[in-house]
Amino acid sequence: MPPRIPLTRPRPKKSQPPARKPIPVPIERSIDFCRVFVDGTGLPQNFRVAEAIELVNQHENAFVWLSLKAPNIEQMERLAELFDIHDLIVDDIVDAHQRPKIERYDEQLFMVVRSVHYRDDEEVADAREIISTGEVQVVTGPKFAITIRHNAPMPDLTASLEEEEEVAQVGPVAVSWVVANHLVDAYLRVAEYLSQDVDELENEVFTPKRQINIDKIYNYKREILEMRHAIDPLSPALRSGMINHKDLLRKPLRSYFRDVQDNATIASDRISGFDERLSSLLDASVAKVSMQQNADMRTISAVVGMAAAPTMIAGIYGMNFEYMPELGWKYGYTVVLIIMFGVMAAMFWWFRRNHWL
Known part of the structure; x- marks a missing residue:
């Protein structure tokens, strides 16, 4: 028997258009500033990254300070080639959500500090937005310091480093101190604001014939718990860094880091005290309502x-x-x-x- 002829001919497959490659975002889109420090003094203008590296290589005691805002993986890979950054540091920078820590990779030091931002409860509709946390990372090498911020507003701290000329002459590691000092000072300011809020909550609870808002107390306790998770690991990390990396953190700089560690411990103890007071207020509120x-x-x-x-x-x-x-x-x-x-x-x-x- 002759072979059967199909009633319909198979349609030719349409060729799929090649997938478009994403357009690479230039590094400049994520740069806040790029400054060069020579002998502890910052040059006034901003530079392009390649120009800054070339200028730093012409001086013996000079380094470049590059500040970035949430770079993506492609941008960090290009920067890693320029500054020879370790691959594990690149992964941590892109992933973010790191605990406060200080890690060393050969001659490079990687520090993570969490930022804390306070907004008054009258300015926000949801009490869960009173305290917001972010993350600031600092990578330092022999000739560079790179700061990366994730959901963390950061001012230009180059002037603060220039004021401490003795510290700036130490080298790029001084940038780690400037960033940590600024963020820990913010912890203490937030602790002052929270102290006023907790005092007001105590007055509401223990004032006779006054309506008790238990939800507000619980929301503050949850916000303070988030802040504790952000700042409590910092003091042990700083202590470990000063003990284990003395060759990178020179003696003049360790004195400044000890001051930052003391302030971080004070802020952590105050926030812990607020947490305990709020727990007592919750118990007292429940008892009073009962x-x-x-x-x-x-x-x-x-x-x-x-x-x-x-x-x-x-x-x-x-x-x-x-x-x-x-x-x-x-x-x-x-x-x-x-x-x-x-x-x-x-x-x-x-x-x-x-x-x-």
Whole structure:
């Protein structure tokens, strides 16, 4: 038999257009500034990255400070080629969400510090937005310092480094101190704001006959817990860095880092104290609400008890019996009403005497 001919011919497959490669974003899109320091003094103008590297290589005691805002993987890979940054550092920078730490890779030092930003509860609609955290990373090498910020507003701190000429002459590692000092000072300012807020919450809880907002207390406790997670690991990280990396953190710079560590410990202890106070406020608020509910139930029970006696008398005389005492008495109705109100008055006096009403 001859082979069967298919009724429909197979349609030729359409060729798929080649996938478009994403357009690489230039490094300059993520750069906040690029400054050069020579002998502890910053040059006034900003440079392009290649120009800064070339200028630094012409001086013995010079380094470039490059500040970036949330670079992507392609941008960091290009910068890693220019500055010979370790691959593990590049991965941590791009992934972000790191704990405060100080790590060393050969002659490069990688530091992570979390930032904390406070906004007054009157300025935000949701109490969960009172405290927001970000992340600032610092990579230092023999001739460069790179700061990377993720969801963290950072001012230009080059002037702060220039003011401390002794520290700036140490080299690029001084940038780590300037960044850490700025962020830890922000911790102390936020602690002052939170101290005022916690004092106001205490006044609300312990002021008589004032409405208690337990949700607000819980939201503040949750925000403070987030802040604790951000700042508590910093002090141990700084202590470990000063002990294990003394060759990179020279003696004059270690004194400044110890001051930052002390301030970080103070801020951590204050925030921990606020957390404990808020826990006590939550317990006190729950107890106060329970006592108020008990008092309300006692008042309701007293009112119901006052109404029970007249109801009982009215119920008895509402029964349809033919032979009952005082049914035909002329003053029976008046006397029964007087007895009802008298019983209610006696019960009211007794309840007030025992503070039920």
